[in-house]
Amino acid sequence: MRTIDDLDVSGKRVFVRADLNVPLDGDRITDDGRIRAAVPTIEKLRERGARVIVAAHLGRPKGAPDPRYSLRPVAARLGELLGTEVAFADDTAGESARATSDALADGQVALLENVRFEPGETSKDDAERGELADRLARLADLYVGDAFGAVHRKHASVYDLPGKLPHAVGGLVLTEVEVLRKLTGEPQRPYAVVLGGSKVSDKLGVIDNLLGTADRLLIGGGMVFTFLKAQGYEVGSSLLEADQIDAVKGYLERAEREGVEIVLPVDVVAAEKFSADAAHDAVGVDSIPADRMGLDIGPRSQALFAEKLADTRTVFWNGPMGVFEMEPYAGGTRALARALIDSGAFTVVGGGDSAAAVRALGFDEAAFGHISTGGGASLEYLEGRDLPGIDALK
Ligand SMILES: Nc1ncnc2c1ncn2[C@@H]1O[C@H](COP(=O)(O)OP(=O)(O)OP(=O)(O)O)[C@@H](O)[C@H]1O
Ligand SMILES: O=C(O)[C@H](O)COP(=O)(O)O
Numbered sequence: 001m002r003t004i005d006d007l008d009v010s011g012k013r014v015f016v017r018a019d020l021n022v023p024l025d026g027d028r029i030t031d032d033g034r035i036r037a038a039v040p041t042i043e044k045l046r047e048r049g050a051r052v053i054v055a056a057h058l059g060r061p062k063g064a065p066d067p068r069y070s071l072r073p074v075a076a077r078l079g080e081l082l083g084t085e086v087a088f089a090d091d092t093a094g095e096s097a098r099a100t101s102d103a104l105a106d107g108q109v110a111l112l113e114n115v116r117f118e119p120g121e122t123s124k125d126d127a128e129r130g131e132l133a134d135r136l137a138r139l140a141d142l143y144v145g146d147a148f149g150a151v152h153r154k155h156a157s158v159y160d161l162p163g164k165l166p167h168a169v170g171g172l173v174l175t176e177v178e179v180l181r182k183l184t185g186e187p188q189r190p191y192a193v194v195l196g197g198s199k200v201s202d203k204l205g206v207i208d209n210l211l212g213t214a215d216r217l218l219i220g221g222g223m224v225f226t227f228l229k230a231q232g233y234e235v236g237s238s239l240l241e242a243d244q245i246d247a248v249k250g251y252l253e254r255a256e257r258e259g260v261e262i263v264l265p266v267d268v269v270a271a272e273k274f275s276a277d278a279a280h281d282a283v284g285v286d287s288i289p290a291d292r293m294g295l296d297i298g299p300r301s302q303a304l305f306a307e308k309l310a311d312t313r314t315v316f317w318n319g320p321m322g323v324f325e326m327e328p329y330a331g332g333t334r335a336l337a338r339a340l341i342d343s344g345a346f347t348v349v350g351g352g353d354s355a356a357a358v359r360a361l362g363f364d365e366a367a368f369g370h371i372s373t374g375g376g377a378s379l380e381y382l383e384g385r386d387l388p389g390i391d392a393l394k
Contacts, residue, residue, distance in 0.1 A: 001168070001169045001390075001393050001394055002167070002168040002169070002393075003168055003169055003171070003174065004041065004044060004045060004144055004168050004169075004170060004171065006168060007142055007144075007166070007168050009045055009048050009049065009050035009142060010048055010049035010050065010106070011049055011050075011051070011106055012050055012051065012140075012141040012142050013050075013051045013053060013101055013104065013139065013140040013141045013142070014045050014050040014051065014052050014053065014140060014141070014142045014143075014144055015053050015055060015136065015137075015139060015140035015142065015143045015144070015161070015165065016038075016041060016042060016045065016052055016053065016054045016055070016144045016146055016170065017055050017056070017143070017144070017145055017146065017147045017150075017157050017158055017161070017389075018034075018038040018041075018042075018054055018055070018056045018146050018147050018170075018172075019034055019037075019038070019056060019057075019146075019147040019148060019149035019150045019352075019373055019374070020034055020035055020038060020054075020056035020057075020058065020071065020074050020078070020111075021034060021056065021057055021058055021059065021149060021150075021352055022034050022035060022058070022074065022352065022356075023325075023352065023353060023356055024058075024073065027070075027072070027073045028073070029073055029074065029077055030325075030356065030360070031352075031355070031356035031359060031360065032077055032081070033352075033355050033356060033359065033371075033373070034149065034352060034373050035074060035077050035078055035081060036081060037172055037373045038054070038056075038078070038146065038172065039078075039081050039082060040171055040172070041144065041146045041170040041171045041172060042054065042078075042082065042109060043082065044171070045144070046082070046084075046107045046108075046109060047107075049106040049107055050106070050107070050142075051101075051104035051105065051106060051107075051108055052104075052108070052109040052110070053100075053101050053104070053109075053110050053112065053139055053140055054078070054086075054109065054110065054111045054112065055092065055111075055112045055115050055136070055157050056071060056074070056111070056112075056114070056115065056147065057114055057115050057116040057121070057150065057155075057157075058070070058071050058074065058114050058116070059114075059116075060116065061114060061116050061117060063116065063117070063118065063119030063121070063122065063123075064117060064119070065091075065113070065114075065117045066117070069114050069116070069117075070113065070114065071088070071111055071112075071113055071114050072088055072113075074111065075087075075088040075111040078109070078111060079109075082109060084108070084109065086109045086110065086111050087100050087103070087104070087108070087109070087110040087111070088100070088110070088111055088113070089101075089110060089111070089112045089113055090113055091112075091113050091117070092112045092113050092114065092115050092117055092118050092121075092136075093112075093118060093132060093135035093136050093139070096113075097112050097113075097139055098138070098139065100112075101139040101140065112139075115155075115156070115157045118132050118156070120132030120133075120156050121155050121156045121157060122153075122155055122156075123156070126160075129154075129155070129156040129159070129160045130156075130160055132156040132157075132160075133156045133157070133160035133161040133163070133164055134164065136156070136157060136161050137161060137164040137165055140165060141165070141166075142165055142166050142167065142168070143161055143162050143164075143165040143166070143167040143168075144167065144168050144169070144170045145158070145162055145167065145168075145169055145170060145173060145389055145390075145392065145393045146169075146170025146171065146172045146173055147173075147389065148172050148173045148176040148177075148372070148373050148374045148377055149351075149352060149373045149374040149375070149376075149377050150374075150377065150389060151173065151374070151377050151381075151387045151388065151389030151390050152374075152376055152377045152380040152381075152385070152387050152388070152389070153388065153389065154388040155388075158388060158389040158392070159388040159389060159391075159392045160392075162392040162393055163392060167392075167393055168393070169390070169393045172373065173389075173390065173393075176372055176373065176374060176377075176378070177381070177390070179348065179369075179370040179372070180348070180372070180378055180381050180382060182346070183314065183316055183348060183382055184213075184381075184382060184384065187213075187313075187314040187346075188313035188314045188345075188346065189215055189313060189314070190215045190216060190311060190312045190313060190314075191213070191214050191215050191216075191312065191313070191314040191315070192214060192215065192216040192217070192218060192308070192309060192312045192314070192315045192316075192345075193210050193214040193216075193217050193218070193315070193316045193317075193318075193382075194217075194218040194219075194220065194305075194309075194315065194316070194317040194318070194319075194336065194340075195207070195217065195218070195219055195220070195221070195223050195318060195319050195379075196219070196220035196221025196222070196223055196224075196318070196319030196320050196321045196322075196333075196354075197221045197222060197223065197318065197319025197320055197351065197353065197354070197375065198221065198222040198239060198319075199319075199375070199376060200222050200223050200226060200239060200241050200244075201241050201244065202376050203223065203318070203319070203375075203376060203379060204223070204226065204241060204244050204247065204248065205247075206379045206380065206382075206383050207251045208247075208250075208251060208254070209383040209384070209385075210379075210382070210383070211251065211254055211255055211258060211260050212258075213382070214260065214316075215260065215261070216260070216261045216262075216263060216308060216312070217255070217260060217261070217262045217263065218263040218305055218308060218309070219262065219263065219264050219265075220265060220297045220301075220305070220319070220320075220321035220322070220332060220336065221319045221320055221321055221322065222238070222239035223319065224238075224264065224265055224268065224294065224297070225238040225239055225240045225294060226240055226241045226242075226244050226245060226248050227248055227252070227262075227264050228264070228285050228288075229242075229245055229248075230245045230246075230248040230249045230252060231252070231264075233285055233286055233288070234288060234290065235288055235294065236270065236288045236289055236290050236291060236292045236293055236294070237290075237291065237292065237293040238268075238270075238288065238292075238293045238294040239293075261308075263304065263305065263308045264285070265285060265297040265298065265301035265304075265305075266284065266285060266298070266300050266301050266304060267282050267283060267284050267285060267297070267298030267299065267300045267301050268282070268283065268285060268288065268294035268295075268296065268297055268298050268301070269281070269282050269294065269295055269296040269297070269298055269322065269328070269329055269331070269332075270282075270283050270288050270289060270292035270293065270294050270295070271292060271293055271295050271328070271329070272291070272292060273293070274293065274295070274323070275326070276326035276327065276328055276329075280292075280295070280328055280329075282298035282299055282300075283298070295322050295323045295326075295328075295329040296321060296322025296323065296328075296329035296330070296331060296332040296333075297321045297322060297332035298332075299331070301332065302331065302332055302335035302336070302339075305321075305335070305336055305339060306335065306336075306338075306339035306342070309336075309339045309340060309343045309345070310339070310342070310343055311343075312343050312345045313345050313346065314345055314346050314347075315340055315343065315345045315346070315347045315348070316347075316348045316350065316378070316382060317336070317340060317347065317348070317349050317350070317354060318349075318350045318351045318354055318375045318376075318378060318379055319351060319353075319354055319375065320332075320333045320353055320354055320357045321333045321335075321336050324353075324357045324360065324361065325360075330357075330361060333357050333361065334361050337357070337358055337361060337363050338363075340368070341363070341367045341368070346369040347368045347369045347370075348368070348369055348370045348371075348372060348378070349368050349370070349371045349372065350371075350372035350373075350374055350375050350377075350378035350379070351372070351374065351375025351376075351378070352373065352375060353375070354375060355371045355372070355373065358371065
């Protein structure tokens with residue numbers, strides 16, 4: 001793969017696909033880790049006289065403009081971090097984008113509005129994605145793929161656009177891949193993978209593959225309830241992927257056959273509603289009330305998970321153990337991060353919210369082996385799957 005050092009960027013319009021999918025509270029950015037991670041590549045291109053056009057997605061809007069998912073606040077933060085103004089285009093590939101791109105001088109930076117406001121970005125239809133990629137290609141002379149957190153998505157700006165412009169891989173993607181490679185070769189054992197979070201349907205599928213490589217799989221977060229249901233427990237109004245229950249039963253059987261230990265919570269914090277001030281209690285997994293939802297793993301599970309991690313030598317963790325953004329449900333994630341540090345294992349934490357949780361809960365990032373910007377992307381890399389956003393750069 002060509003890197004940005006192989007490109008002659010001076011005076012050229014360089015399209016950088018970054019992952020700037022940061023958590024927001026209204027229009028306040030609650031963790032800017034992904035923006036910080038995007039800065040070095042942009043900075044390097046600017047220094048070499050490029051006109052940098054940054055594109056990214058935010059959240060999962062439905063292929064149409066939605067002010068809740070505007071990247072405007074991100075443009076402001078990116079400008080602060082770069083120490084220069086970042087122009088903002090009100091659309092992604094329309095008139096504003098063209099005018100903004102045309103107005104850039106050497107060394108200047110612009111950010112386009114959320115690429116997912118365009119239905120072509122996430123379309124399953126090759127022609128529809130191709131049409132958007134054609135419009136994006138007209139904005140630039142060169143393409144740099146640096147959105148590590150989104151390289152597992154076969155999306156127009158990640159997968160189709162590099163085919164239409166001379167392209168290179170960005171520094172963030174290179175760094176991430178270099179670290180993750182350590183986990184795919186011969187990881188030091190015991191090797192544990194901890195899965196949590198809320199993108200349950202996305203991530204349940206990786207388990208089958210992980211059973212072939214990990215010695216131990218610890219399950220927390222919203223992922224828990226499909227497992228509990230598969231074991232015959234009632235889960236109240238917790239997150240549940242009902243159509244995955246049979247698949248999960250299969251994973252449990254395969255794990256048993258192959259001697260991979262799957263560690264599930266023994267208690268959860270069950271709340272009346274999805275709110276910080278809702279009534280909540282820790283209950284055994286066999287007694288989740290029908291009108292409550294599990295929003296964190298409970299104290300007995302925290303102790304169990306710490307015990308199961310104590311002797312590990314390598315750990316990959318993706319997905320918070322609970323809704324850490326609300327203090328009553330942050331205990332599981334806090335305890336897990338502490339247990340990882342105490343284990344002394346080589347630990348990779350992956351994912352936008354997982355990394356944000358580590359920082360929000362006050363842990364020192366240096367206490368972990370690596371904090372990756374990609375959650376789903378890292379998991380798919382570890383599975384050995386083809387990643388469209390990397391393949392397209394080859
Ligand atoms: N039991 C639960 N019920 C509902 N939401 C949960 C639960 N446990 C955790 N979460 C939520 O999961 C979210 C993070 O999940 P997600 O799968 O997106 O992780 P991530 O680290 O951001 O990975 P990625 O980079 O793939 O998005 C958090 O916002 C957290 O509040
Ligand atoms: O948050 C992430 O993992 C990446 O930004 C990709 O987002 P997505 O899961 O909505 O495609």
